[in-house]
Amino acid sequence: xxxxxxxxxxxxxxxxxIQGEGHYTGAPTAWIRFFLCNLQCNGFGQSDPTNxxxxxxxxxxxxxxxxxxxxxxxxxxxxxDSSYTWAKKFKDxxxxxxxxxxxxxxxxxIKNESNPEGKFLHPVSKFHQHLCFTGGxxxxxxxxxxxxxxxxxxxxxxxxxxxxxxETNGTQKLKxxxxxxxxxIDTEIFFSCSPKLFTVSGEKSSRAIKPDHVAEYxxxxxxxxxxxxxxxxxxxxxxxxxxxxxFRDVGIDWPVWIMPTGAREEEQTASAGKVAxxxxxxxxxxxxxxxxxxxxxxxxx
Ligand code: SF4
Numbered sequence: 518x519x520x521x522x523x524x525x526x527x528x529x530x531x532x533x534x535i536q537g538e539g540h541y542t543g544a545p546t547a548w549i550r551f552f553l554c555n556l557q558c559n560g561f562g563q564s565d566p567t568n569x570x571x572x573x574x575x576x577x578x579x580x581x582x583x584x585x586x587x588x589x590x591x592x593x594x595x596x597x598d599s600s601y602t603w604a605k606k607f608k609d610x611x612x613x614x615x616x617x618x619x620x621x622x623x624x625x626x627i628k629n630e631s632n633p634e635g636k637f638l639h640p641v642s643k644f645h646q647h648l649c650f651t652g653g654x655x656x657x658x659x660x661x662x663x664x665x666x667x668x669x670x671x672x673x674x675x676x677x678x679x680x681x682x683x684e685t686n687g688t689q690k691l692k693x694x695x696x697x698x699x700x701x702i703d704t705e706i707f708f709s710c711s712p713k714l715f716t717v718s719g720e721k722s723s724r725a726i727k728p729d730h731v732a733e734y735x736x737x738x739x740x741x742x743x744x745x746x747x748x749x750x751x752x753x754x755x756x757x758x759x760x761x762x763x764f765r766d767v768g769i770d771w772p773v774w775i776m777p778t779g780a781r782e783e784e785q786t787a788s789a790g791k792v793a794x795x796x797x798x799x800x801x802x803x804x805x806x807x808x809x810x811x812x813x814x815x816x817x818x
Contacts, residue, residue, distance in 0.1 A: 547637075706737055
Protein backbone atom coordinates (compact mmCIF):
# COMPACT_ATOMS: atom_id res chain seq x y z
CA UNK A 518 0.00 0.00 0.00
CA UNK A 519 1.48 3.39 -0.98
CA UNK A 520 1.54 6.43 1.30
CA UNK A 521 -1.20 8.10 -0.70
CA UNK A 522 -3.63 5.37 0.32
CA UNK A 523 -2.95 5.68 4.05
CA UNK A 524 -3.77 9.31 4.74
CA UNK A 525 -7.40 10.34 5.10
CA UNK A 526 -8.97 13.13 3.05
CA UNK A 527 -12.07 15.24 3.59
CA UNK A 528 -14.85 15.10 1.03
CA UNK A 529 -18.41 16.35 0.96
CA UNK A 530 -20.22 14.02 -1.42
CA UNK A 531 -19.85 10.97 -3.63
CA UNK A 532 -22.74 10.58 -6.05
CA UNK A 533 -23.73 9.19 -9.43
CA UNK A 534 -25.52 11.33 -11.98
CA ILE A 535 -24.93 12.76 -15.43
CA GLN A 536 -22.47 15.47 -16.31
CA GLY A 537 -24.68 18.50 -16.81
CA GLU A 538 -22.26 21.05 -18.26
CA GLY A 539 -19.88 21.36 -21.16
CA HIS A 540 -18.09 18.79 -23.31
CA TYR A 541 -19.23 15.67 -21.44
CA THR A 542 -22.87 16.77 -21.05
CA GLY A 543 -25.09 13.74 -20.59
CA ALA A 544 -22.31 11.25 -19.78
CA PRO A 545 -23.07 8.92 -16.85
CA THR A 546 -20.62 10.06 -14.23
CA ALA A 547 -19.45 9.13 -10.74
CA TRP A 548 -18.56 12.25 -8.75
CA ILE A 549 -16.39 12.92 -5.78
CA ARG A 550 -16.51 16.40 -4.31
CA PHE A 551 -13.47 17.22 -2.19
CA PHE A 552 -13.44 19.66 0.71
CA LEU A 553 -11.30 22.85 0.46
CA CYS A 554 -10.97 25.72 -1.97
CA ASN A 555 -8.46 28.55 -2.15
CA LEU A 556 -11.10 31.06 -3.35
CA GLN A 557 -14.43 32.20 -1.87
CA CYS A 558 -16.29 33.83 -4.77
CA ASN A 559 -18.57 35.74 -2.39
CA GLY A 560 -19.59 38.03 -5.26
CA PHE A 561 -21.74 35.44 -7.05
CA GLY A 562 -25.39 36.50 -7.15
CA GLN A 563 -24.72 39.89 -5.50
CA SER A 564 -26.13 43.15 -6.85
CA ASP A 565 -22.57 44.42 -7.39
CA PRO A 566 -20.04 41.56 -7.27
CA THR A 567 -17.17 44.06 -7.34
CA ASN A 568 -18.23 45.77 -4.08
CA UNK A 569 -17.86 43.56 -0.97
CA UNK A 570 -19.61 46.21 1.16
CA UNK A 571 -22.88 45.29 -0.55
CA UNK A 572 -22.61 41.51 -0.11
CA UNK A 573 -25.29 39.42 1.54
CA UNK A 574 -23.98 35.97 2.50
CA UNK A 575 -26.70 33.72 3.91
CA UNK A 576 -24.32 30.77 4.44
CA UNK A 577 -22.56 32.77 7.17
CA UNK A 578 -25.74 32.93 9.29
CA UNK A 579 -26.85 29.37 8.64
CA UNK A 580 -27.12 27.19 11.77
CA UNK A 581 -25.05 24.12 10.86
CA UNK A 582 -26.41 22.22 13.85
CA UNK A 583 -29.86 22.25 12.21
CA UNK A 584 -28.74 19.62 9.65
CA UNK A 585 -27.02 16.26 9.93
CA UNK A 586 -26.14 15.69 6.28
CA UNK A 587 -24.69 17.78 3.45
CA UNK A 588 -27.68 16.77 1.30
CA UNK A 589 -30.02 18.65 3.67
CA UNK A 590 -28.26 22.01 3.18
CA UNK A 591 -30.06 24.68 1.14
CA UNK A 592 -28.65 26.01 -2.15
CA UNK A 593 -27.74 29.58 -1.32
CA UNK A 594 -28.66 32.26 -3.86
CA UNK A 595 -25.74 34.52 -3.00
CA UNK A 596 -22.06 33.75 -2.69
CA UNK A 597 -20.43 30.47 -3.80
CA ASP A 598 -23.12 27.81 -4.21
CA SER A 599 -20.61 25.27 -2.88
CA SER A 600 -19.51 27.24 0.20
CA TYR A 601 -20.14 24.12 2.29
CA THR A 602 -17.15 22.57 0.51
CA TRP A 603 -14.67 25.06 1.91
CA ALA A 604 -16.13 27.05 4.83
CA LYS A 605 -14.73 25.66 8.09
CA LYS A 606 -18.13 25.80 9.80
CA PHE A 607 -19.30 22.89 7.60
CA LYS A 608 -16.26 20.67 8.16
CA ASP A 609 -18.06 18.44 10.70
CA UNK A 610 -20.55 17.47 7.97
CA UNK A 611 -17.75 16.18 5.74
CA UNK A 612 -16.65 12.59 5.33
CA UNK A 613 -13.02 11.69 6.06
CA UNK A 614 -11.60 8.57 4.39
CA UNK A 615 -8.51 6.99 2.86
CA UNK A 616 -8.28 6.91 -0.94
CA UNK A 617 -8.95 3.14 -0.98
CA UNK A 618 -12.13 3.65 1.05
CA UNK A 619 -13.10 6.51 -1.30
CA UNK A 620 -12.52 4.27 -4.33
CA UNK A 621 -14.79 1.63 -2.78
CA UNK A 622 -17.47 4.23 -2.11
CA UNK A 623 -17.25 5.37 -5.74
CA UNK A 624 -17.70 1.77 -6.91
CA UNK A 625 -20.62 1.34 -4.50
CA UNK A 626 -22.34 4.49 -5.77
CA ILE A 627 -22.39 3.31 -9.39
CA LYS A 628 -23.93 -0.04 -8.44
CA ASN A 629 -27.56 -0.44 -9.43
CA GLU A 630 -29.87 -3.16 -10.73
CA SER A 631 -28.33 -2.98 -14.22
CA ASN A 632 -24.74 -2.67 -12.92
CA PRO A 633 -24.70 -4.81 -9.75
CA GLU A 634 -20.91 -4.92 -9.43
CA GLY A 635 -20.37 -1.20 -9.98
CA LYS A 636 -18.27 -1.55 -13.12
CA PHE A 637 -17.04 1.57 -14.89
CA LEU A 638 -17.34 -0.47 -18.09
CA HIS A 639 -21.12 -0.74 -17.89
CA PRO A 640 -22.38 -4.32 -18.45
CA VAL A 641 -25.50 -3.18 -20.33
CA SER A 642 -24.35 -0.30 -22.55
CA LYS A 643 -20.72 -1.54 -22.81
CA PHE A 644 -19.67 2.09 -22.49
CA HIS A 645 -17.24 3.32 -19.88
CA GLN A 646 -18.69 5.53 -17.17
CA HIS A 647 -16.93 8.81 -16.49
CA LEU A 648 -15.31 9.87 -13.20
CA CYS A 649 -15.34 13.52 -12.14
CA PHE A 650 -13.29 15.14 -9.40
CA THR A 651 -14.88 18.37 -8.23
CA GLY A 652 -15.10 20.60 -5.19
CA GLY A 653 -14.35 23.01 -3.74
CA UNK A 654 -11.14 22.91 -5.67
CA UNK A 655 -10.12 19.33 -6.53
CA UNK A 656 -6.55 20.27 -7.44
CA UNK A 657 -5.60 21.52 -3.99
CA UNK A 658 -2.58 19.47 -2.88
CA UNK A 659 -4.82 17.19 -0.81
CA UNK A 660 -7.10 16.57 -3.80
CA UNK A 661 -4.15 15.76 -6.06
CA UNK A 662 -2.81 13.19 -3.59
CA UNK A 663 -6.23 11.66 -2.90
CA UNK A 664 -6.84 11.33 -6.64
CA UNK A 665 -3.68 9.32 -7.20
CA UNK A 666 -4.63 6.96 -4.40
CA UNK A 667 -8.21 6.54 -5.66
CA UNK A 668 -6.98 5.79 -9.16
CA UNK A 669 -4.42 3.27 -7.90
CA UNK A 670 -7.13 1.44 -5.96
CA UNK A 671 -9.50 1.35 -8.96
CA UNK A 672 -6.60 0.10 -11.07
CA UNK A 673 -5.88 -2.64 -8.50
CA UNK A 674 -9.53 -3.66 -8.78
CA UNK A 675 -9.27 -3.65 -12.59
CA UNK A 676 -12.16 -1.20 -12.69
CA UNK A 677 -10.96 2.05 -14.25
CA UNK A 678 -13.15 4.80 -15.71
CA UNK A 679 -12.92 5.54 -19.41
CA UNK A 680 -12.05 9.16 -18.75
CA UNK A 681 -11.72 11.56 -15.84
CA UNK A 682 -12.58 15.23 -15.48
CA UNK A 683 -11.10 17.69 -13.03
CA GLU A 684 -13.50 20.57 -12.47
CA THR A 685 -10.93 23.14 -11.42
CA ASN A 686 -10.82 26.89 -10.93
CA GLY A 687 -7.45 26.81 -12.70
CA THR A 688 -5.35 28.41 -9.97
CA GLN A 689 -3.43 25.46 -8.58
CA LYS A 690 0.02 24.28 -9.56
CA LEU A 691 0.38 20.56 -10.13
CA LYS A 692 2.71 18.71 -7.75
CA UNK A 693 5.56 16.63 -9.27
CA UNK A 694 3.88 13.42 -8.05
CA UNK A 695 0.64 14.38 -9.81
CA UNK A 696 2.46 15.36 -13.01
CA UNK A 697 4.32 12.04 -13.03
CA UNK A 698 1.12 10.10 -12.37
CA UNK A 699 -0.87 12.01 -15.00
CA UNK A 700 1.78 11.45 -17.65
CA UNK A 701 2.02 7.74 -16.85
CA ILE A 702 -1.62 6.64 -17.11
CA ASP A 703 -3.63 5.65 -20.19
CA THR A 704 -7.00 6.94 -18.92
CA GLU A 705 -7.96 10.22 -20.56
CA ILE A 706 -7.77 13.29 -18.33
CA PHE A 707 -9.97 16.26 -19.16
CA PHE A 708 -9.45 19.62 -17.47
CA SER A 709 -12.68 21.57 -17.12
CA CYS A 710 -11.15 24.86 -16.11
CA SER A 711 -13.48 27.56 -14.83
CA PRO A 712 -11.55 30.78 -14.14
CA LYS A 713 -13.50 33.10 -11.86
CA LEU A 714 -14.11 36.61 -13.22
CA PHE A 715 -13.81 39.62 -10.88
CA THR A 716 -16.96 41.21 -12.29
CA VAL A 717 -18.99 38.05 -11.55
CA SER A 718 -17.36 36.38 -8.53
CA GLY A 719 -15.69 39.34 -6.82
CA GLU A 720 -12.37 37.45 -6.75
CA LYS A 721 -9.41 39.65 -7.65
CA SER A 722 -7.78 38.60 -10.92
CA SER A 723 -4.39 38.41 -9.20
CA ARG A 724 -5.73 35.46 -7.15
CA ALA A 725 -8.14 33.89 -9.60
CA ILE A 726 -6.57 34.07 -13.06
CA LYS A 727 -3.46 31.88 -13.44
CA PRO A 728 -2.92 30.96 -17.10
CA ASP A 729 0.71 29.96 -16.45
CA HIS A 730 -0.40 27.32 -13.96
CA VAL A 731 -3.00 25.94 -16.35
CA ALA A 732 -0.42 25.83 -19.17
CA GLU A 733 1.44 23.25 -17.06
CA TYR A 734 -1.67 21.03 -17.11
CA UNK A 735 -0.96 20.48 -20.82
CA UNK A 736 1.94 18.24 -19.78
CA UNK A 737 -0.67 15.84 -18.39
CA UNK A 738 -3.39 16.26 -21.01
CA UNK A 739 -4.11 18.42 -24.00
CA UNK A 740 -7.85 17.96 -23.51
CA UNK A 741 -9.96 20.52 -21.71
CA UNK A 742 -12.35 23.41 -21.82
CA UNK A 743 -12.55 26.94 -20.45
CA UNK A 744 -15.87 27.49 -18.74
CA UNK A 745 -17.00 30.93 -17.62
CA UNK A 746 -19.95 31.92 -15.50
CA UNK A 747 -21.21 35.10 -17.16
CA UNK A 748 -24.38 37.20 -16.88
CA UNK A 749 -25.91 39.84 -19.07
CA UNK A 750 -23.67 42.79 -18.23
CA UNK A 751 -21.27 43.97 -20.92
CA UNK A 752 -18.41 44.46 -18.44
CA UNK A 753 -18.55 40.73 -17.62
CA UNK A 754 -18.20 39.80 -21.30
CA UNK A 755 -15.33 42.22 -21.78
CA UNK A 756 -13.48 40.75 -18.81
CA UNK A 757 -14.18 37.18 -20.00
CA UNK A 758 -12.75 37.90 -23.43
CA UNK A 759 -9.65 39.56 -22.03
CA UNK A 760 -9.11 36.52 -19.76
CA UNK A 761 -9.55 34.14 -22.69
CA UNK A 762 -6.82 36.09 -24.50
CA UNK A 763 -4.47 35.55 -21.54
CA PHE A 764 -5.07 31.80 -21.79
CA ARG A 765 -4.61 31.83 -25.57
CA ASP A 766 -1.31 33.70 -25.12
CA VAL A 767 0.16 30.79 -23.12
CA GLY A 768 -0.98 28.18 -25.66
CA ILE A 769 -4.30 27.03 -24.24
CA ASP A 770 -6.64 26.61 -27.20
CA TRP A 771 -9.50 24.83 -25.39
CA PRO A 772 -13.06 25.66 -26.45
CA VAL A 773 -14.90 28.30 -24.42
CA TRP A 774 -18.20 27.43 -22.77
CA ILE A 775 -20.45 30.12 -21.33
CA MET A 776 -22.55 29.20 -18.32
CA PRO A 777 -25.29 31.70 -17.43
CA THR A 778 -25.12 33.04 -13.84
CA GLY A 779 -27.42 31.56 -11.20
CA ALA A 780 -27.37 28.21 -9.43
CA ARG A 781 -31.12 27.93 -9.11
CA GLU A 782 -33.55 26.78 -11.78
CA GLU A 783 -35.73 29.91 -11.66
CA GLU A 784 -32.72 32.21 -12.11
CA GLN A 785 -31.59 30.21 -15.10
CA THR A 786 -34.96 30.47 -16.76
CA ALA A 787 -34.96 34.24 -16.27
CA SER A 788 -31.61 35.00 -17.84
CA ALA A 789 -30.24 31.88 -19.55
CA GLY A 790 -31.89 32.58 -22.89
CA LYS A 791 -30.50 36.08 -23.15
CA VAL A 792 -27.02 34.97 -22.09
CA ALA A 793 -27.14 31.97 -24.45
CA UNK A 794 -28.06 34.22 -27.37
CA UNK A 795 -25.23 36.58 -26.57
CA UNK A 796 -22.85 33.59 -26.33
CA UNK A 797 -23.68 31.98 -29.65
CA UNK A 798 -23.71 35.31 -31.46
CA UNK A 799 -20.15 35.81 -30.23
CA UNK A 800 -19.28 32.26 -31.31
CA UNK A 801 -19.08 30.49 -27.93
CA UNK A 802 -20.61 27.24 -26.69
CA UNK A 803 -23.41 27.39 -24.13
CA UNK A 804 -23.30 25.22 -21.00
CA UNK A 805 -26.89 25.03 -19.85
CA UNK A 806 -26.70 23.07 -16.55
CA UNK A 807 -28.79 20.16 -17.81
CA UNK A 808 -28.74 18.48 -14.38
CA UNK A 809 -30.62 21.44 -12.85
CA UNK A 810 -33.30 21.19 -15.56
CA UNK A 811 -33.62 17.43 -15.00
CA UNK A 812 -33.22 17.11 -11.25
CA UNK A 813 -33.70 20.61 -9.78
CA UNK A 814 -31.24 22.21 -7.40
CA UNK A 815 -30.68 19.39 -4.96
CA UNK A 816 -27.15 18.85 -3.64
CA UNK A 817 -25.84 15.48 -4.77
CA UNK A 818 -27.26 15.48 -8.29
S1 SF4 B 1 -13.75 28.38 -7.04
FE1 SF4 B 1 -15.70 27.29 -7.06
S2 SF4 B 1 -15.84 26.23 -5.06
FE2 SF4 B 1 -14.18 27.74 -4.93
S3 SF4 B 1 -15.18 29.51 -4.00
FE3 SF4 B 1 -15.24 29.80 -6.24
S4 SF4 B 1 -17.21 28.93 -6.92
FE4 SF4 B 1 -16.81 28.21 -4.83
